[in-house]
Amino acid sequence: MIRAVCLDIDDTLVDFATSARSAVAAMIGRDDMWPAWERVTEEHVARAIAGEIDYDTMRRARTKAFLADCGALLDDDLIVRMEDRRLAFLNQTWRTFDDAVPCLEWLRSAGFLIGAITNSTGAHQRDKLARLGIAEYFDTVVIAGEIGCGKPDPVIFATAAKQLDVPPEQIVHVGDRLDLDAVGARDAGMHGIWLDRAAGAEPGERAVHVITSLEALPKLLVSEFRTPPTVVPSQQRCR
Ligand SMILES: [Mg+2]
Missing domain, CATH: 1.10.150 (DNA polymerase; domain 1)
Structure with a gap:
């Protein structure tokens, strides 16, 4: 789960x-x-x-x-x-990708806790989320510059898991960097998903899931992982 x-x-x-x-x-x-x-x-x-x-x-x-x-x-x-x-x-x-807010809405409606794990250097990253109107979606925001280490160090993923009070094996992490995000999360005991927006590369033998847009995340969570029972009807998911 x-x-x-x-x-x-x-x-x-x-x-x-x-x-x-x-x-x-x-x-x-x-x-x-x-x-x-x-x-x-x-x-x-x-x-x-x-x-x-x-x-x-x-x-x-x-x-x-x-x-x-x-x-x-x-x-x-x-x-x-x-x-x-x-x-x-x-x-x-700054602007969010078109698929970002619909995906965050779906995740929240589906009952997931939502975290952000960023290699940014400091608190200005929180200001960016607030300015873009998406800060409210996150139960925790873990910033590399605030804890002294960044992805793919397992410490930053463990910090997010601790702040969410969820074991790593019950957490999916999604990011645009295969090495820092997907493989880093996998090596920290989470499920790594590589967001390959360019749709141009192969993950090889690295045992991570690959999506090419955040529109595909709900379907992947439903098909590959067992989602919470509060999952919303399909017509309300990301377009
Ligand atoms: Mg990134």
Whole structure:
């Protein structure tokens, strides 16, 4: 019996990449540096999650390193202004995927506890959920930057299970990263589901379920897992 469903946030519920890519392009006036931004972000977010630097220090150091990669050696005041403009742009452009809210509605109607497990660096992730109007759906939100470790570390999944007061084997976790989300959850004793929105890859021999949209989650929960008896009629499920 599955009693709880956890979901990743960025690129699972929220179209993070589109907003973030647009914000970077708006900051530098070109759209070809996204891979460099992703690389620099990975390095700096890891330091923030480990507690070496706080969120605001991280994002300014990241932008400084990124601009240096672009060949722009600017003074710190200008870098701070550029980064603050990028963040403001980002905060105005977040949006959920079209399948996110219907899925959350279905999960709640079906009687599941709902958790979020995110590798974000801090409390601003809660602000994002509130701003998008989806914070109310979650019984718990576990943020890597707040506990000092991120997915795929089993500690973050165990933290969510403890906060939900549900054993890991009764929890499904869904996320867009095969390694961090689906395999990480599986290795932590949960049921891992890979949300492969690009529908382009094979999970191989990793023993995780694969869906290509959140519309498919209710059907998977009903067909592959035993859902709670309060499950709603099919016509009320995700469209
Ligand atoms: Mg994600």
